Amino acid sequence: MFKFLQNLVPKDDNQNQLEKSEPKKKSKKKQVYVPVYLDLPEMSLIQPSGDMSAKIREELREPDADAIAKDIAAIREWLDKQPHLPKDMDDQRLTTFLRGCKFSLEKVKQKLDMYYTMRNAIPEFFTNRDINRPELGEIMDIADMPPLPGLTPSGCRVVCLRAVDRDNMPNNVADGMKVALMIGDVRLYEEKTGVAGDIYVMDASVATPTHFAKFTPTLVKKFLVCVQEAYPVRLKEVHVINVSPLVDTIVNFVKPFLKEKIRDRIHIHSSLEDLYKFVPKEMLPSEYGGGAGSIKDLNEQWRNKLKDYTQWFKDQEASKANETLRPGGARAVDDLFGVDGSFRQLSID
Numbered sequence: 576m577f578k579f580l581q582n583l584v585p586k587d588d589n590q591n592q593l594e595k596s597e598p599k600k601k602s603k604k605k606q607v608y609v610p611v612y613l614d615l616p617e618m619s620l621i622q623p624s625g626d627m628s629a630k631i632r633e634e635l636r637e638p639d640a641d642a643i644a645k646d647i648a649a650i651r652e653w654l655d656k657q658p659h660l661p662k663d664m665d666d667q668r669l670t671t672f673l674r675g676c677k678f679s680l681e682k683v684k685q686k687l688d689m690y691y692t693m694r695n696a697i698p699e700f701f702t703n704r705d706i707n708r709p710e711l712g713e714i715m716d717i718a719d720m721p722p723l724p725g726l727t728p729s730g731c732r733v734v735c736l737r738a739v740d741r742d743n744m745p746n747n748v749a750d751g752m753k754v755a756l757m758i759g760d761v762r763l764y765e766e767k768t769g770v771a772g773d774i775y776v777m778d779a780s781v782a783t784p785t786h787f788a789k790f791t792p793t794l795v796k797k798f799l800v801c802v803q804e805a806y807p808v809r810l811k812e813v814h815v816i817n818v819s820p821l822v823d824t825i826v827n828f829v830k831p832f833l834k835e836k837i838r839d840r841i842h843i844h845s846s847l848e849d850l851y852k853f854v855p856k857e858m859l860p861s862e863y864g865g866g867a868g869s870i871k872d873l874n875e876q877w878r879n880k881l882k883d884y885t886q887w888f889k890d891q892e893a894s895k896a897n898e899t900l901r902p903g904g905a906r907a908v909d910d911l912f913g914v915d916g917s918f919r920q921l922s923i924d
Contacts, residue, residue: 620722622768623730631730631771635674646673646680653684659901660691661894667764674769675807689805694895696908697797699749701895704757704888706881710747714754717743721873722762725858730771731811732762733854735863735870737778738786748789752798757881757888759806772809774854776863779825780817787825799832800911813841814850816863 623631637643647669654662664672664687676682694701706712717740723733745751802808815822822843830838844850847863859865860873867873881888898905 619724620732620762620765621724621726622766623726623770624768627726627728627730628768631769634771635769636677637674637769638678643670643673646678646683649680650683650687653680654687657688657902659897659899660688661896663894665764667767671763671766671769672807675809683807686805686807688896691894691896692906692911693801693805695898696896696906696911697801700753700756700797700801702892704753704892705885706754706757706878707885710750711754712878714745714751715874715878717745718751719870719874720755720758721870721877722758723858723860723867723873725867726770727774727855727858731774732766732770732772733774733776733858735776735778735860735873737870738781739871741781741783741786744786744789748791749794752794754881755798756801756806757884758877759802759808760888760891761880761884763807772811774812774814775810776814776816776850776854776859778817778863779815779819779822782819782821782825784821787821787828790828792828795829796832799829803834803837810837811840812853813837814844814853815842816844816847816850818843818845 622628631637638646647666650669650673651662654660654664669683672683672686676686704711706715718736718738720734720736723735726732802810815826826841826843830841842853847856850863856864857866860867860870862870896906
């Protein structure tokens with residue numbers, strides 16, 4: 576069912592030669608279809624290669640491997656001088672932060688400090704991150720939020736988001752945001768080559784005023800600060816499909832919490848055909864006419880992936896800023912968001 580991915584994964588000359596010389600092997604196992612010499616597990620995130628990878632590296636101003644190693648060493652040297660920050664970030668995730676910040680060391684420092692600061696300041700997002708817990712399992716039952724395995728022609732990762740049933744609502748919306756950030760943490764490690772950015776497709780077909788009422792301004796503000804300021808996400812586009820009059824209300828509610836450049840990247844679509852102008856039909860889940868398989872199956876595969884990371888999430892529980900050791904004094908939540916909830920930028924030395 577993933578045959579379309581063969582055309583979406585760029586090939587270099589060596590790959591083309593291998594494909595000519597190696598026969599296709601039949602397999603009864605369901606798996607992502609990529610060039611035959613690559614045997615990816617079912618829920619692997621396909622990474623850019625060939626010309627696509629070269630274009631992304633150019634866009635991100637990515638230097639050679641030696642320069643990246645020097646950047647990582649410089650970040651570690653800076654971290655060593657920050658008594659309030661953990662020192663446990665592995666090279667792969669540091670590389671993802673570098674790519675997300677276009678290799679600006681100052682921006683990486685800002686992101687890392689915010690990443691660890693948010694993990695301390697918002698425990699409702701960053702504690703008890705075990706997908707086996709019933710309340711988090713419930714989120715995966717009533718909402719689908721899988722990153723798709725394939726890439727757009729420009730090398731972007733597409734993430735689909737939808738509620739499953741208008742009559743099913745989470746007991747705690749913060750748990751849904753927690754699961755979304757858990758997926759984000761897995762991607763920090765598994766996007767090993769680096770993608771051009773993220774595209775979000777949000778299906779509003781079962782959104783109701785009752786759903787909307789669960790999202791308080793304070794909670795939404797905290798979540799969007801995390802996404803925009805603490806994670807190295809390069810958000811390219813947001814597409815909303817299956818819209819109703821409620822969608823305008825939701826978008827207007829969220830917009831004040833978004834950076835201006837992100838507000839300008841929100842697209843409201845009246846039809847799937849309109850969405851296809853931005854996201855190739857073939858790479859979308861079958862519910863939207865594509866060939867990536869059922870969104871429910873993809874979501875289940877991500878549930879299983881999060882289960883595989885259970886121990887890692889437990890180990891990461893203590894990985895957060897220690898405000899009692901911060902030079903210049905602790906940062907209170909009001910100091911981060913302002914009394915009125917407006918975000919305040921951290922000062923980084």
